[in-house]
Amino acid sequence: MADAATVSALVREATARLAASGAGSPRLDAELLLAHVLHVDRTGVIANPDAPVGTGAQAQYEAGVARREAGEPVAYIRGFREFHGLALATDARALIPRPETELLVDAALAEVSARLTAAPRSAGAPALRVADVGTGSGAIALALLAALRARRMADRVLVVATDASAAALELARENAVGHGLADHVRFVEADLLPPVVDPPYALVCANLPYVATAQIDGLARELSFEPRVALEGGPDGLDVVRRLLDRLPDVLAADGVALLEIGADQGEAVIEAVAARLPGWRCSVEADLAGLPRLARVARSAVAGPAEGAVA
Ligand code: GLN
Numbered sequence: 001m002a003d004a005a006t007v008s009a010l011v012r013e014a015t016a017r018l019a020a021s022g023a024g025s026p027r028l029d030a031e032l033l034l035a036h037v038l039h040v041d042r043t044g045v046i047a048n049p050d051a052p053v054g055t056g057a058q059a060q061y062e063a064g065v066a067r068r069e070a071g072e073p074v075a076y077i078r079g080f081r082e083f084h085g086l087a088l089a090t091d092a093r094a095l096i097p098r099p100e101t102e103l104l105v106d107a108a109l110a111e112v113s114a115r116l117t118a119a120p121r122s123a124g125a126p127a128l129r130v131a132d133v134g135t136g137s138g139a140i141a142l143a144l145l146a147a148l149r150a151r152r153m154a155d156r157v158l159v160v161a162t163d164a165s166a167a168a169l170e171l172a173r174e175n176a177v178g179h180g181l182a183d184h185v186r187f188v189e190a191d192l193l194p195p196v197v198d199p200p201y202a203l204v205c206a207n208l209p210y211v212a213t214a215q216i217d218g219l220a221r222e223l224s225f226e227p228r229v230a231l232e233g234g235p236d237g238l239d240v241v242r243r244l245l246d247r248l249p250d251v252l253a254a255d256g257v258a259l260l261e262i263g264a265d266q267g268e269a270v271i272e273a274v275a276a277r278l279p280g281w282r283c284s285v286e287a288d289l290a291g292l293p294r295l296a297r298v299a300r301s302a303v304a305g306p307a308e309g310a311v312a
Pocket of ligand 1: 098207208209210211230231232261
C-alpha cells in the first residue's frame with residue numbers, strides 16, 4: 001500500500017490548485033479545509049506538516065477543495081463562520097456574516113448597555129426592545145445577545161429578528177437554538193418589519209442588501225453562491241435602506257436609534273437620504289477598522305450621535 005499523504009503535501013497541492021482557480025487566499029483556504037476534515041483548528045495543521053492523513057479524510061478534503069475551486073466560499077464548505085466570537089452555522093440560505101458587521105454589533109452593544117445602565121429597571125419592567133431587520137443567519141441578533149448574556153443583561157432585552165426569507169429565518173433559528181439564545185429572540189417573517197410595531201423599538205439594527213445592481217456581477221465569484229436578495233440594493237444600492245428609513249418614524253421610540261450598515265461609498269448618500277426623508281432627524285456615519293464609512297447612526301433630533309452629519 002502506498003504511504004499516506006502528509007499534511008504538508010496535501011496543503012501544497014491544494015494551494016496550487018486553488019491559486020490557479022483564482023481564489024484570493026489559496027493557502028489559508030487549503031489549511032482551513034484540511035483542518036475541517038481532520039477536526040482540528042488551523043494551528044493543528046500548520047504545526048504538524050509531517051502527519052499522515054488517512055484516505056477517508058483525504059477523499060473528503062479533495063471534495064472540499066474541488067468545491068472551493070468552483071468558487072464556493074470556505075464558510076459554506078465548512079458549514080460555519082466565526083463572527084464576533086460565535087461560531088455561526090452558514091449555508092446558502094443566508095449571507096455569510098462579514099467581519100465589518102462586528103462594528104454594528106459593538107455599537108448596538110454600547111447602546112443597549114448604556115440604556116440598561118442609565119435607567120436601572122425594576123424587576124418585572126418590560127424588556128428593552130431591539131429589532132434586527134433582515135437578520136439572515138441571525139448574526140447581529142445572536143452576537144448582540146451572546147455579548148449581553150456575558151454581561152448578565154440578556155434577560156432584560158427582547159430582540160425581534162425579521163427576514164423576508166423563510167429559509168434564512170430557519171437558519172437563524174437553528175443558530176439561536178445552537179447558542180442557547182432562542183428564549184431571547186422572536187423570529188418574524190416580514191418585509192423589513194411587521195405592519196404594526198407596538199411598542200416601538202429602542203434600537204433598530206440592520207445589515208440590509210446595499211450593493212448596487214450594476215456592481216453585483218462584477219464582484220468576486222464567491223458572492224454568486226450567496227442569496228442575491230441579501231446583497232442587491234437597486235441602482236445605487238440604497239433602495240432597501242431608504243424603505244427602512246421611511247418606516248423609522250413609526251417603529252423607533254422617541255429616544256431610539258437606528259444602526260444601519262452601509263457600503264464604503266454610501267456615506268454622503270445616506271446622510272442626504274435621511275435629510276430628505278426624515279426632516280429634523282440626525283445621521284452620522286462611522287468608519288470600520290479599515291477606515292471606510294460603514295455604519296450610519298440615525299436618530300430623532302433629540303438624541304444626537306457623535307460627529308453629527310459628518311462622514312468619518
Ligand atoms: N459587505 C457585503 C459585500 O460587499 C455586502 C453586504 C450587504 O449588502 N449587506 O460583500
